[in-house]
Amino acid sequence: MIEIDAVTKVYGEATVVDAVTATVPSGSVAAIVGTSGSGKSTLLRMINRLVDPTSGAVRIDGRDTREEPPHVLRRRIGYVIQGNGLFPHRTVAQNIATVPVLLDWDKRRIAARVDELLELFQLDPAEFRGRMPHELSGGQQQRVGVARGLAAGPNILLMDEPFGALDPIIRAKAQDDLAAIQKRLGTTIVLVTHDMEEAIGLGDAIGVMDEGRLLQFAPPEEIIARPASPFVERLVGAADRPFRLLSLARCGDLAGPSAASGPAIDADTSARDALADLLWSARDAAPVARDGVIVGSVTREALEAKAAGPR
């Protein structure tokens, strides 16, 4: 659990982060969204003390982060940044092993851990271990960057625009992979992004920042349905709200017993994609399949009801 308690950062005259309070429960993903200069990166960097707060405190599992030297603290917290920040003069294996080496793990344990992580990120260890970063594609570099962040098995992972340098198709895949790995490892993630869609897709809670203040910190449904200020509403995008709500629901959860014909939609498909499918195929309903077995059907009516905002 990360407790951010009235944290403020002042540079000269400018207050970059203004009395932000928030709690990120263990095992959850918090996405911090804001425009550039909103203070979101500074807030993130105050968690691992790359920036020291002017006032306020950050506690991790109840312990004030100032109780230990910053470099010791940082070795317990994974860190992934935009453009991945891989060390260009070190191999993939050496990059991933950075924190384990700092922690003085023995060589065999490090080698085993590197291979385990490469496999987790679908990179063949024999092929990729000895490569240099510049020999990898953008998507592969990004995966190595995240693998490096997770190398010493941290409970917390801080990510600053981790998908910023990727093209849209690779980005969607990388986001799905991250969600799956987070679910598997139960890591607490704080992720900074300027992309509301990414925040809604990955965050259990979304924090919206503007001019150093945390305007709203709430689950995505609430951010979309009840934005706390006109700025939050603008960031969500008024016209996109119904579709953003739909993207949060799985179509399997909306399936009813009625019969339908035509190709089936997978139960894990988002309600948004299911509606798109119905609109495109000009159907009012479609069968829903889980693991290839039809479990019911989803109707346009049910999807539309899900898209409606609060009355």
Add this chain to the structure above:
Amino acid sequence: MRSGRDGAVLSARRLDKLGVPIAGLVAIGAGLSPFATFSANRIVLGEPRSIFEALGAVGGGLTLVGLTTAALVAVLPTRPLLRLAVSVSATAVLMVMIGRAGTHLTPPDVTLARVSPGSGFWVLLFALALFLTDSLTRLRLSPVQRLVGLALAVTAMAVLLGSGAWDDLSILKEYDSRAPEFWREGRRHVVLALGSLGLAVITGVPLGVACNQSPRIRVPLLTGLNFIQTIPSIALFGLLIAPLAWVAASVPGAQDLGISGIGAAPALVALYAYSLLPVVSNTVVGLDGVSRQAVDAASGMGMTARQKLLRIEAPLALPVILAGVRIVLVQNIGLATIAALIGGGGFGVFVFQGMGQTATDLILLGALPTVMMAFVAAVGLDAAVELSERRGAGKRTP
């Protein structure tokens, strides 16, 4: 008509672009200029001797055949390996033949007569060196291969000198009469050039790191070093005489350390002052060039400032820092000749003695080893820079 034009295009394309001027230089060197000069003693002006006069009909003929072959191979579109073989052989022939010219032209029992390489020899040497370097460039040798080549060239030169093939040339006669002095000044030259470089690296790299970390000292320091660089070298050597003489006179123990207004101390200080700017500024530029994300990631993952510097920043900045060291070393080997002016020793001693006696051969005895040392340093450090770049994987993540 059409075939005629095609033929013209083809034949123009068939000539090697650099080969044409090389062949021209060979023609000028072989035909127009004197190959060697002969003088009755070391001070009078030399009389020109052509290739045939200097080497006799057989030797001169063979040399001309060799040079013509080299010029032809240079002009025609030939393979790089053949070009290298021919340029190396032609250079070797030229080197041996100038020695033979010395033997051939020196009358028996006349010890005062001097035979020196003439302008034709130097033009030929320049043309063949151009040919040789160009062939090496076309072969795209790896840094290690270049170092091996350099070692082979140095060995060949040593064998040539050791075999006595050049003993009748004036420059070696100058050497003979002052061999112990030559090696003493040579050692002094190396100490001056390498010592000032060592001091500059030991102090300059930390200064560069400090500039990189605190912008406040960066501008004043680099401006100051830039200013030193603009002082003419002879003036700087002279300017240091007064302060160092004062130090020697007023600081106890300074004289015992060898510090005085003239001699090696001011020379070393002046060379050190010139060395500092390239070392500091290349360290700053090298560290600035290290990807910000890599540095941020290093701190974010828990490296201490020292670990970050030694494991990430220094290795990534190394090629640029080494490039600075290369500049300094080559510059210092040349500048160290001026140290002789203030009694600092080095090969400059022979240059200035030679100028005083109008003895060109003596000037060459000081100048040629200096040029060769600078050349060896340049080739060696270029290879080192390239090797360090490879380790750092040239391309940097954006």
